[in-house]
Amino acid sequence: MVTTFAAEHGVSPYLRFSRSDWARLRNGAQLPLTTYELDRMVSLNDTVSLDDVADIYMPLLRLLQLYYEASQQLYQVTNVFLGSPSQGRVPYVIGIAGSVAVGKSSTARILQALLARQHPELAVDLITTDGFLYPNRILQERGIMHRKGFPESYDRRMLIEFMANVKSGLPYLEVPLYSHLTYDIMPMLTQVIDCPDILIVEGLNVLQRGGRPARTPQVFVSDFFDFSIYVDADERHLQQWYIERFIRLRETAFRNPSSYFRRYAELSEEEAIATARRIWREINYVNLKQNIEPTRERADLILEKGERHMLEQVYLRKL
């Protein structure tokens, strides 16, 4: 729910849509995905149905297509003004924010697939800001292993430099990769971002501001966004989804000998629930309240989920 000062006083910078009102904005477009394809994009313990794609993602896709086209027209207009195509095209950047376990990565993967499917001529890339976390070695040196996901656990300078380079149209940029399995940055492995038409940047920190001394120039990741989305859910649901996912990981990924959490594979279900609840309460919940939720009203669009990941409402910022 949008709870800005403005909302509390009866005005809001957002238009609110019920699921059915939003679904109507699809305007009859065909569904370009099958259930099989969709299931492969959805994260463990997240639930996205073809109805969600039809009701929520297809109207969103239509909106993004219109905004993207408008940005291309603006680019042409600028060239007319300059009298020559003196500036190269730069990627259109979409940010996706939200809590741990809300389903950001599924949202990002589905949008990427839908955009690419509708526009085979466009290159649509996706990165996660997990790659900009400091390696565990540095987090340990600084005594902040328990602060993973908090602002200070990211190399914010590297992230801002990357965003500035993307939006300057630089080719062949390398992004470090993070492994949830080893719980660390992967040595020697990077993802190459080579001036795509559209870049989706997903991470819990993408709408955050601050962290620099007051008198240095303030530049934020979101300064480089053309459009931003916050995936929202009540904290009770988030805690439940985090715990459910932890229990499922205990039966799957934690059993992998390379898993950082392999010691948790031996826990009884009761112990696993208690452990997940503690990690949620001491780390991810604190981060949600202090650093993630306060950024929600910076988003252009808020997707609100209810029980069982059901997408219930959409808020679109009035332009």
Ligand SMILES: Nc1ncnc2c1ncn2[C@@H]1O[C@H](COP(=O)(O)OP(=O)(O)OP(=O)(O)O)[C@@H](O)[C@H]1O
């Ligand atoms: N400890 C882990 N071991 C293996 N896989 C994990 C672990 N933690 C998370 N994952 C998987 O990695 C993917 C991304 O997880 P991540 O923590 O980035 O998502 P998130 O921040 O919780 O947000 P979201 O669920 O919104 O994508 C998910 O599919 C999740 O199931």
Ligand SMILES: CC(C)(CO)[C@@H](O)C(=O)NCCC(=O)O
């Ligand atoms: C890597 C992040 C910060 C974000 O994806 C998160 O998944 C995480 O690992 N948080 C730290 C606490 C935990 O293990 O859940």
